[in-house]
Amino acid sequence: MEGALNSGDTAWLLVCCSLVLLMTPALALFYGGMVRRKNLLSTLTLSYIFMALAGVQWVLYGYSLAFGADIGGLIGGLNFLGFNGVGALPNPDYGKTIPQGLFAAFQMMFAVITPALITGAFVERVRFKSFLIFSLIWMTLVYDPLAHWVWGKGGWLGALGTLDFAGGTVVHIAAGYSALAFALVIGPRKGFGKIPMEPHNIPLTVLGAGLLWVGWFGFNAGSALAANGVAVNALLTTNTSAATAGLVWMVLGWLDGRPSTLGIATGMVVGLAAVTPASGFVSPMASMVIGAVAAVICYYAIRFRQNRNLDESMDVWACHGMASSWGMIATGLFATVELNSAGANGLFFGNPKQLGIQFLAVIVTMVFTFVVTYVIAKVLDMSIGLRVTTMEEEVGLDISAHGERAYS
Amino acid sequence: MLKKIEAIIREDKLADVKDALREIGIVGLNVFEIRGHGRQGGITLVGRSGSYQVDMLTKIQINIILSEHNLEETIKTILDAACTGETGDGLIFVYPVEEAIRIRTRERGHEAVMYPGDIDEKKHRSKS
Numbered sequence: 001m002e003g004a005l006n007s008g009d010t011a012w013l014l015v016c017c018s019l020v021l022l023m024t025p026a027l028a029l030f031y032g033g034m035v036r037r038k039n040l041l042s043t044l045t046l047s048y049i050f051m052a053l054a055g056v057q058w059v060l061y062g063y064s065l066a067f068g069a070d071i072g073g074l075i076g077g078l079n080f081l082g083f084n085g086v087g088a089l090p091n092p093d094y095g096k097t098i099p100q101g102l103f104a105a106f107q108m109m110f111a112v113i114t115p116a117l118i119t120g121a122f123v124e125r126v127r128f129k130s131f132l133i134f135s136l137i138w139m140t141l142v143y144d145p146l147a148h149w150v151w152g153k154g155g156w157l158g159a160l161g162t163l164d165f166a167g168g169t170v171v172h173i174a175a176g177y178s179a180l181a182f183a184l185v186i187g188p189r190k191g192f193g194k195i196p197m198e199p200h201n202i203p204l205t206v207l208g209a210g211l212l213w214v215g216w217f218g219f220n221a222g223s224a225l226a227a228n229g230v231a232v233n234a235l236l237t238t239n240t241s242a243a244t245a246g247l248v249w250m251v252l253g254w255l256d257g258r259p260s261t262l263g264i265a266t267g268m269v270v271g272l273a274a275v276t277p278a279s280g281f282v283s284p285m286a287s288m289v290i291g292a293v294a295a296v297i298c299y300y301a302i303r304f305r306q307n308r309n310l311d312e313s314m315d316v317w318a319c320h321g322m323a324s325s326w327g328m329i330a331t332g333l334f335a336t337v338e339l340n341s342a343g344a345n346g347l348f349f350g351n352p353k354q355l356g357i358q359f360l361a362v363i364v365t366m367v368f369t370f371v372v373t374y375v376i377a378k379v380l381d382m383s384i385g386l387r388v389t390t391m392e393e394e395v396g397l398d399i400s401a402h403g404e405r406a407y408s
Numbered sequence: 409m410l411k412k413i414e415a416i417i418r419e420d421k422l423a424d425v426k427d428a429l430r431e432i433g434i435v436g437l438n439v440f441e442i443r444g445h446g447r448q449g450g451i452t453l454v455g456r457s458g459s460y461q462v463d464m465l466t467k468i469q470i471n472i473i474l475s476e477h478n479l480e481e482t483i484k485t486i487l488d489a490a491c492t493g494e495t496g497d498g499l500i501f502v503y504p505v506e507e508a509i510r511i512r513t514r515e516r517g518h519e520a521v522m523y524p525g526d527i528d529e530k531k532h533r534s535k536s
Contacts, residue, residue, distance in 0.1 A: 196462045198453070253454060260454040302457035315456065 005090060010226035013095070013102050020109035021055040024051055024116050024312025026215055030208030030269070031037025034262075037200040039124040040394025040406035045360050046119035046131065053132070057085050057139055062111055065106050067146035075145050079102075093153040095225035106222060114143055114171045120314025121179035122186050122386070125393050128401045130386050134250050134376060134401035142178065142372050146170050146365065147251060162361040163280070163331045163343055163354065165234065166223035167325040168277025170367040176321015177366045179312055180375035185377035186386045188311030190393050202262050209265035213242055215271045220279040230340050234279040237287035238272060241279075244291030245271025246265075252299045266319065270298045274323035278331040286334035290356040293330070294323045322377075325362050332358030409476040410505035410517065413483065414469060416498040417440070417490040422468045428489035429472075433527030434482055440469040448495045467498065473508055475518050478527050 028047035037045045038200035054062065061081055070078030080086050083104065089386050091100040122131070147170050149157040157169070164170065187327055187328030189197065199205060220238040224231035249267020250259045275287050281292070301318035311316070335346035345351035387393070392400035401403060417425055424441065429437065443464045450463035474482060483500060492498055508520040522528060 196450075196460060196464075198462060199455075254455075256454070256458045257452075260453045260456070264454050264455065266456045299457050306457070 001129060001152040004097065005088075005099065006226070007228040009058075009095070009097040009228075010099065010102060012231070013098050013106055013222060013225065016218035016222025017102065017106045017109060019215045020106065020113070020222065021051070021215075023109075023215035023219065024048065025376050026114050026208045026211030027113060027116055028208070029204045030212060030265075031205075032203030033201045033203065033208065035123050036125055036197060036396070037407060038398055038405075039184045040200065040398060041402055041404060042128075042397030043119070045128075045402065046123065047116040049132070050112045050116045050135070054115065054139060055108065055136060058104075058108040058111050062139060062144050063107065065367070066111075066139070066147035067104070067107070067152050068205065070148070070152060073154055073156035074148070075158060076148045097226060101373065103225065103348055106225075107151075110167055110171060110219075111139065111143060111147070114167075114175050115139055117171070117175035117316055117320055118179045118182060120316040121183040121312050122191050123313050124329070124397065125186065125387050126397075127384075127386060127388050128397075130380050130384050131305055132185045133384070134380055134386075137376050138178065138373065141376065143170070146174055149364075150361070157361050157364065160360070161344060161354070161357050163281055163335055163358065164277045164361065165280035165331075165343075166220045166276045168328045168331070169361055171322030172273045172276060172320040173362060173365045174369045176223075176317040176319075176324070177370040179316035180321065181370045181374040182377045183310060183312035183317075185374060185381055188309075189313065190390060192311045193309050199262060206218055206261060206265050210268050212269055212294060213272060216242070217275075218220065220276060224280055230280050230342075233284075236284045237275050237282055237290075240269045240284045241275035241287040241291035241294070242271035243297040244288045245274065248292045248295035249299060252295065265270065266315075267295050267299075268388070270294050270319050270323045273320045274327040274330070275326045276324055278334065281331055281335035281340050283334070283336070286330070290327060290330045294326050297326050298322050321366075325366070328358050328362045329355070409523065410473060410508055411476050411479050411502040412505045413474065413479070413486070414455040414501040414503065415472075415473040415490070416446075416467050416469050416500075417486070418492070418496060418498060419466050421490045421492070421497075422470075425486055425489040426465070428463040428485050429482070432481060432485050433524045433525065434472060434474065434478075434485075436472070438471040438522065440471070442467050442469045446496075446499065451496070452500055465496075469535050473505055473521050475521065476527070483487065 028044045032040050034045045064078050064080035065076050068080045071077055086104050087101045088099045090096055094103045150164050150170050151153040216238055217235050221231040221235040246264050246268040250264045253259050255264035271291035274290050299321050301322045302315050305318050333346045333348050335343050336349045337345055344354050347355045385406055445463050450461050452459045453462050477532050510520040
C-alpha cells in the first residue's frame with residue numbers, strides 16, 4: 001500500500017540517525033588529535049557546537065529551506081518552518097515508508113556534520129564569536145540551498161539527473177571548497193611553515209577515524225531511506241572503498257618512508273568520503289577502484305597544498321573536497337540501474353550523458369560554495385574580524401577563548 | 409678538586425648509562441628531561457603525506473658532581489654506555505665546582521660527595 005509506514009525501514013533509519021550523529025563527536029576527535037595541545041578543547045568545540053547550533057537552526061527553518069515546497073528549483077519554501085506538519089506521516093517525496101519527522105531528523109545530522117567538517121580549515125586561530133556568526137550564515141546561504149538543489153523535490157541539480165547518493169556534493173565538496181575559501185581569507189597560523197606543528201595526540205585521531213567509519217554506515221546505507229538491498233549494497237561499497245583507500249595510502253606512505261598511523265587513518269576517511277555519492281549506485285568492485293584512486297588523488301592533493309604553503313590546516317579540501325569530486329565523477333562512470341533502479345547508468349553502462357551531468361554538479365558545487373564562503377568570510381573579516389589576537393593565538397584558544405585547558 | 413659532569417644523552421640510553429654508572433660506583437646523580445637539538449637539527453617524522461621536520465627533541469641530561477680523580481673513568485663509562493654511533497648520541501660537558509656542602513652533616517668538598525659503596529670505596533677495597 002502506497003504511503004504506509006514500514007516498521008523495518010523506520011527502525012533502520014532510527015539507528016542510522018544515531019550513527020550519523022556519532023560522526024560529529026568522531027570528527028571532533030579526528031581533528032582534535034591533529035592540533036596542538038593548547039587548542040584541543042577549542043577544536044572539539046568547533047565541531048560539537050553544531051549539534052546545538054544546527055540542531056536548532058534545522059528545526060526552526062533549515063529543513064524548510066532545504067526540503068520545503070520548491071521555489072524555482074532554487075530553494076524550499078517556508079511551509080515546514082518549526083517542523084510544522086513534519087511528523088509521524090510519511091512525505092511521499094522523502095521516504096515513502098518512514099515518518100517525515102524521521103527523514104528530517106536523519107537529514108539534520110547531515111546539516112550538523114557538514115559545517116563541522118569546514119572547521120578543520122581554521123582551527124587554532126579563529127575567533128569563536130565570528131565563527132558562530134559565519135556558521136549560521138553559511139548554513140542558511142550555502143548548505144540549505146545546496147541540499148535543496150540536489151535532494152529537494154524540484155531542486156534544479158536533482159531535476160537534471162545528478163546522482164549524489166549520500167552527500168558528495170552537499171556535504172563533502174561543499175565542506176572542502178568552503179574550507180579552502182575560508183583558509184585563504186583567514187590566513188595561516190602564526191609560525192606556520194617555520195615551526196613544526198605536530199599533531200599532539202594521534203590516538204585521538206585514530207579513534208575518531210574508527211568512529212567515523214562506523215557512523216558512515218548510517219550515513220551511506222541510511223541514505224537508501226529503507227532497509228533494503230540498496231542499503232546493503234551501500235554498506236558494502238562504503239566498507240570496500242574505505243578498506244582499499246586505507247591500504248593504498250599505507251603503501252604510498254611506505255614508499256615515502258614509513259607507513260604512518262596517521263596516514264592510514266587518513267586514507268580510510270578519504271575512502272569513505274570518496275564513495276559517499278556513489279555508494280548506492282555502484283558495485284563493490286567499482287568502489288574498490290573508487291577508494292584506490294581517491295587515495296592517490298588525495299595523498300598528492302595534500303602534498304600540493306603543502307607545497308603552496310597554504311594553511312588549510314586539517315586538509316578538508318584535499319581529503320573531503322577532492323575525494324568526493326572524484327567520487328561524483330566515478331558515479332558517472334560506474335553507476336548502474338541493475339543495482340538501483342532509482343539511479344541511472346554511467347558511462348561504462350552506455351550512458352555518457354550521466355558523466356556530463358556529474359561534472360556539471362561538481363563544478364557548480366565547487367564554484368557556488370567557494371565563492372559564497374569567500375564572500376561571507378571576507379565581509380566578516382573586514383567587519384568584526386575572523387582571527388583572535390596574536391597573544392590569544394600564542395596562549396592557545398583553550399585558555400583564551402574558553403577559559404579552560406584540556407590537560408591539567 | 410670537584411668537577412661537574414653534564415651529559416646530554418638519548419632518552420632511550422638512560423637505563424644503560426645509569427646501570428653502567430652504578431656498576432663503577434657512581435651513586436649520586438640527577439636526571440633532567442630536557443628538549444632541544446644539536447648539530448643534527450632535529451629528526452624527520454612521517455605525517456599524512458610524506459615527512460616533516462621536528463626540531464625540539466626530548467633528551468636526557470645527567471648531572472654528576474664528583475672528585476677530579478674519578479672524572480676520566482666516569483666519562484669513559486658514559487661514552488661507552490651512551491654511544492650508538494648514530495647522530496643524536498649527545499654531548500658531555502665538564503665544569504669545575506667551587507664547593508659542595510651536604511646539608512645534613514655540613515661536610516664540605518670531597519667528603520660531601522662520598523657515599524658508602526661508591527667509586528672511591530670500591531677502588532680502596534680492590535687495592536687492599
